[in-house]
Amino acid sequence: MSTRPPGRIDGRAGGEMRRAVITRDYLKFAEGSVLMEMGDTKVLCTATCEDRVPPFLAGTGKGWLTAEYAMLPRSAKKRIQRESAAGKVGGRTHEIQRLIGRALRAAFDLCAMGERTIYVDCDVIQADGGTRTAAITGAFVAVYDTFARMQADRLIGAVPAKDYVAAVSVGMVNGAPCLDLNYDEDSRADVDMNVVMTGSGAFVEVQGTAELTAFSREDMTAMLDLAARGAAELNALQRGVLARRG
Numbered sequence: 001m002s003t004r005p006p007g008r009i010d011g012r013a014g015g016e017m018r019r020a021v022i023t024r025d026y027l028k029f030a031e032g033s034v035l036m037e038m039g040d041t042k043v044l045c046t047a048t049c050e051d052r053v054p055p056f057l058a059g060t061g062k063g064w065l066t067a068e069y070a071m072l073p074r075s076a077k078k079r080i081q082r083e084s085a086a087g088k089v090g091g092r093t094h095e096i097q098r099l100i101g102r103a104l105r106a107a108f109d110l111c112a113m114g115e116r117t118i119y120v121d122c123d124v125i126q127a128d129g130g131t132r133t134a135a136i137t138g139a140f141v142a143v144y145d146t147f148a149r150m151q152a153d154r155l156i157g158a159v160p161a162k163d164y165v166a167a168v169s170v171g172m173v174n175g176a177p178c179l180d181l182n183y184d185e186d187s188r189a190d191v192d193m194n195v196v197m198t199g200s201g202a203f204v205e206v207q208g209t210a211e212l213t214a215f216s217r218e219d220m221t222a223m224l225d226l227a228a229r230g231a232a233e234l235n236a237l238q239r240g241v242l243a244r245r246g
Contacts, residue, residue: 008173009184010039015226017168017180017233022141022241032145036138039182040128045138047146048119063113065143067100067120069093069135075127096132099205103136103165103196104143106204112160113150118143129183133167133194137234140165144242164199166234170223172215177222179230191215195227199235 012018018039027033032047053064070093073079083089100122120143122135147159169181171189178185186192193208208220215223 008178010182014176014178015229017230018182020137020234020237022138022237024141024145024241030142031149032142034138034142034145036134036141038130038134038137038180040126041130041134041182042124042126043131043134043138044121044123044125045135045142046121047139047142048121049146049150050117050119051115053115053117057115059115061111061115063110063116063118065101065105065108065110065118065120067097067104067122067135067139069096069100069122069124069132071124071127071131075124096135099132099194099196099207100136100139103167103204104139106196106198107140107161107163107165108143108147109160109162112158113147113156118146127183129181129186130169133169133196136165136167136196137238141238141241163202164235164238165196165204166199166231166238167194167196168227168230168234169194170227170230172213172219172223177219177226179226191219191223193223193227195224195231197228197231199239201228201232 021037023035025033026035027046030046031049034045036043036045057064071080073082120139122139124131144161150156151159170179170193171181172191173185173189181189189211190213191210195206196204
């Protein structure tokens with residue numbers, strides 16, 4: 001995948017990620033907070049622990065992890081109306097919130113956290129494609145830091161991480177597989193796919209849609225191979241960031 005598909009606006013090769021940066025402890029008060037940057041996409045991920053669980057888990061000894069997602073009004077070129085002002089949460093937001101929650105629950109052992117809930121808030125402050133995948137990648141670190149703080153406070157014996165989890169977008173742009181689509185590419189891609197993977201290389205979720213042109217099995221294999229490479233790069237970034245404790 002070393003060839004450069006025509007039209008990659010930022011000049012990257014097909015299998016090249018945008019520059020990714022994870023800034024921990026971004027906010028003062030949250031147990032875990034991360035600014036996740038993927039190119040020009042910036043997502044603020046925070047995690048909060050509360051000593052309660054949904055009614056369906058009461059008395060089970062098991063915890064819960066759930067997520068909320070929002071795009072700030074000027075995160076895009078045109079102002080986006082706040083969903084609170086509209087009086088309802090849109091279908092896209094519901095879908096992304098559930099995706100983030102599922103991805104994070106795959107990475108942590110909920111039976112080892114007691115009857116507590118981790119609330120994850122992912123707020124897009126600047127959108128240039130891949131906001132949901134950036135949210136998952138950054139939120140993992142924010143949740144990990146929250147559990148690390150709970151361990152330091154002797155509320156739990158160890159961080160209940162089963163594996164790392166990261167997510168990345170791939171697609172077919174101008175007939176070529178591309179990794180980590182920015183908005184320009186995402187808006188005109190023949191195929192758009194979001195892939196969530198663990199640090200051990202297992203798939204948590206694959207969301208793929210032929211936006212303009214149906215894709216072949218060979219195309220899918222090429223995209224999944226790129227996604228695995230991108231997720232591995234993000235996992236390595238997460239590991240490096242978390243190794244620098246303090």
